[in-house]
Amino acid sequence: xxxxxxxxxxxxxxxxxTVAFNCTYSNSASQSFFWYRQDCRKEPKLLMSVYSSGNEDxxxxxxxxxxxxxxxxxxxxxxxxxxxxxxxxxxxxxASKIIFGSGTRLSIRP
Amino acid sequence: DTAVSQTPKYLVTQxxxxxxxxxxxxxxxxxxxxxxxxxxxxxxxxxxYNNKELIINETVPNRFSPKSPDKAHLNLxxxxxxxxxxxxxxxxxxxxxxxPQHFGDGTRLSIL
Numbered sequence: 001x002x003x004x005x006x007x008x009x010x011x012x013x014x015x016x017x018t019v020a021f022n023c024t025y026s027n028s029a030s031q032s033f034f035w036y037r038q039d040c041r042k043e044p045k046l047l048m049s050v051y052s053s054g055n056e057d058x059x060x061x062x063x064x065x066x067x068x069x070x071x072x073x074x075x076x077x078x079x080x081x082x083x084x085x086x087x088x089x090x091x092x093x094x095a096s097k098i099i100f101g102s103g104t105r106l107s108i109r110p
Numbered sequence: 111d112t113a114v115s116q117t118p119k120y121l122v123t124q125x126x127x128x129x130x131x132x133x134x135x136x137x138x139x140x141x142x143x144x145x146x147x148x149x150x151x152x153x154x155x156x157x158x159y160n161n162k163e164l165i166i167n168e169t170v171p172n173r174f175s176p177k178s179p180d181k182a183h184l185n186l187x188x189x190x191x192x193x194x195x196x197x198x199x200x201x202x203x204x205x206x207x208x209x210p211q212h213f214g215d216g217t218r219l220s221i222l
Contacts, residue, residue: 034210043200043213044153087153091208098143098166100153 001026004090006101014109017078021104023088024070027097033071034089035062038103044087047073075106083108113137116201116214123191124222130187131217133201141165142184143202143211144176153200159184160207196221 006023013019025033033050048055050062050071061074071090075082085103092099116133123129135142143166144156157176158166164176173189184201198218202211 032208043215045213046210049210085151089210098155098158100145100155102150102152 003027004088004099004101006086006088006104008102008104010105010107012107012109013078015078015080017108018074018076019078019106020072020074021086021106022070022072023090023101023104024068025090025099026069027090027092028066028069030069030090030092030097032091033062033064034091035060035071035073036087036089036100037084038087039084044100047086078106078108080108080110082106114201114203114212114214116199116217118217119215120218120220122220122222125191125193127191128187128189129191129219130185131199131201131219132183132185133214134183135201135203135212136182137203137205137212139203139205139212140181141204141207141209142178142181143204144184144186145200145202145213147198147200147216149197157184157186158207165207191219191221193221195219 035047036044038044054063059076063072087103088101114135141160143158147153159178162178175187178184198216201214204211
């Protein structure tokens with residue numbers, strides 16, 4: 001089992017739809033979690049950190065499920081500009097463990 | 111103002127050459143990183159420095175040597191370049207080891 005796994009997609013959804021995807025991790029000792037987005041031929045950019053109690057930033061909601069070892073990202077009222085690859089990042093208990101998922105491609109159509 | 115800047119943006123060179131990529135951050139962060147993103151878009155950490163000290167050194171050929179002259183700079187030198195080194199190399203920084211990272215816009219390395 002990979003240390004961090006994401007469904008590669010692509011997810012192709014209409015503008016205005018709600019879309020959600022998960023990221024599973026294998027190390028139960030993982031301590032911090034993030035979602036990044038990466039546009040084509042650009043650098044990854046932080047979208048949001050993921051907190052134990054769940055957190056929301058505008059149309060974006062991130063949740064952590066420690067029991068099942070996954071994090072999720074929900075995007076409401078999707079916009080064309082949300083089209084990107086979404087990367088989850090899991091950081092372990094030691095400084096040496098920083099794992100990026102392989103990304104989920106999201107495409108929003110008009 | 112650019113927060114994490116790396117140069118050059120594009121690097122095309124021949125197999126066997128030695129090249130360097132430079133990275134600088136003006137965010138006052140303590141930790142800097144080098145990542146490699148291959149053709150399958152998989153982003154993998156190579157090195158991390160915290161206050162100029164090497165703290166992460168993943169399984170990377172010793173042809174790759176990072177150097178951190180101060181905590182605002184982390185350069186990457188690559189000896190004897192091979193075809194498999196073709197990738198996008200990203201520099202990043204974070205306030206400390208557990209905080210989210212800010213990325214430079216990448217160096218696209220192509221080996222002929």
